[in-house]
Structure formats: C-alpha cells, structure tokens
Amino acid sequence: MIAIIDYDAGNTFNVQKAFNYIGIETVLTADPAVLLRADGVVLPGVGAYASAMATLKERNLMDTIYAVVDRTIPLLGICLGMQLLFDESEEYGPTAGLGLIPGVVKAIPNDGNLRVPHMGWNQNRVHNDKSVFRDIHEEYTYFVHSYYVDTDQQFITTTADYGISIPGIVEKEFVYGMQFHPEKSGVVGLNLLRTFGDIVKSVKIT
Numbered sequence: 001m002i003a004i005i006d007y008d009a010g011n012t013f014n015v016q017k018a019f020n021y022i023g024i025e026t027v028l029t030a031d032p033a034v035l036l037r038a039d040g041v042v043l044p045g046v047g048a049y050a051s052a053m054a055t056l057k058e059r060n061l062m063d064t065i066y067a068v069v070d071r072t073i074p075l076l077g078i079c080l081g082m083q084l085l086f087d088e089s090e091e092y093g094p095t096a097g098l099g100l101i102p103g104v105v106k107a108i109p110n111d112g113n114l115r116v117p118h119m120g121w122n123q124n125r126v127h128n129d130k131s132v133f134r135d136i137h138e139e140y141t142y143f144v145h146s147y148y149v150d151t152d153q154q155f156i157t158t159t160a161d162y163g164i165s166i167p168g169i170v171e172k173e174f175v176y177g178m179q180f181h182p183e184k185s186g187v188v189g190l191n192l193l194r195t196f197g198d199i200v201k202s203v204k205i206t
Helices: 012-021 032-037 049-058 062-070 186-202
Strands: 002-005 026-029 040-043 075-078 086-089 101-107 118-123 140-145 147-150 156-161 165-172 175-178
Touching: 002 012, 002 032, 012 026, 012 186, 026 032, 032 062, 040 062, 040 186, 049 062, 062 075, 101 165, 118 156, 118 165, 140 165, 140 186, 147 165, 175 186
Parallel strands: 002 026, 002 040, 040 075, 075 175, 086 101
Antiparallel strands: 101 147, 118 140, 156 165, 165 175
C-alpha cells in the first residue's frame, strides 16, 4: 500500500487515479499511524511553499515524514512536494523546508525571453545512468512551476532546459522527487510511478 499525504496542498485526486490505473493501491491520509505502516509514501504539492510547510507543521506531519525516512520507507515528492524535501525556499522570503536533501528552492529567472511559470511539456536529460529512473532520457514530461531546486549534482537524476538547467528528478537514498507532474505526463509519467512502485516492493523497511 502506498500512502498519499493529505494536507490540502496537492493534486491528490489525479495522483491517486494514476496509481490506481497502473494497479497500485493507495490511501489518502494524514494519520501518522497509517503513514508509518505504508510500504511507500507520496508527498504531493501544488501552491505556496510557506503555507504548505505551515500545514505540515500544524498537522504534526513533519515528524512523521522524518520517521518515514528513518525507517527507509520510500518517499516520493511531486512538484511542490519535491521542493519541500529541500532545506529552504526563497519564495516570498526564506522558508525552512524538510531538509531531507541539501539545496535551496529559487525563482526561475524571468529575463523576458521565456515565460514564467514554466508550463508545458519539456524534455528530460538523464545525468545518473545508475538511477532506476534512467529510462526517461529524452522523454517529455509535463511541468507547471515558477521555482526550481538549486542542489548539488550528486542528487540530480534528470534535468530539463528552460533557460537554466531545471532538475526534473532528484534522489537521495530512498527519498525521491519529481518536479514535473508524472500523473499528467501520459505513458512516461505512468511508467515513472510504476517504477516507484517497484522500488516500494523491493525495499526492506526497518
């Protein structure tokens, strides 16, 4: 069972629908006990960074997320959920994140040549050929965001070019993030979610 964190900041319906389509059972929950019994956890996200972090704190979900990671339960952040995995965001002033992967969320430069937000299909380049997500090389996925993650190359699995190099997939041990929306990325996105499901099946939870 994969648990999707319910904190009123994610496109949870489409994420659940995508997992169900590929035959992976999910539950939408904010119950720490349910999250800690899950085989895998998804942190979705759409909206503002600061309000999302505030809601996680209000619902006492931060400690639960840390416990999920400590138990090596695979964790996948999607869009804003991926950005929350990092140290902080500069959106509307500095806001501390979960700090699970080193890095800072910054605004995509608006130099007049490219529209912000970065919205639409973009091609992924794989930089980590050992990643389980390496098959996404040169495939297109659907992005909708105004901020990107500035992080060390060792955590970057794929990037997309949008005037700057935008990390598309990041990973550190059993913590994964996708800046794009796999649930809106057709067959490519479904295959990525299926791969996450395979990771969940293969990991021995401590």
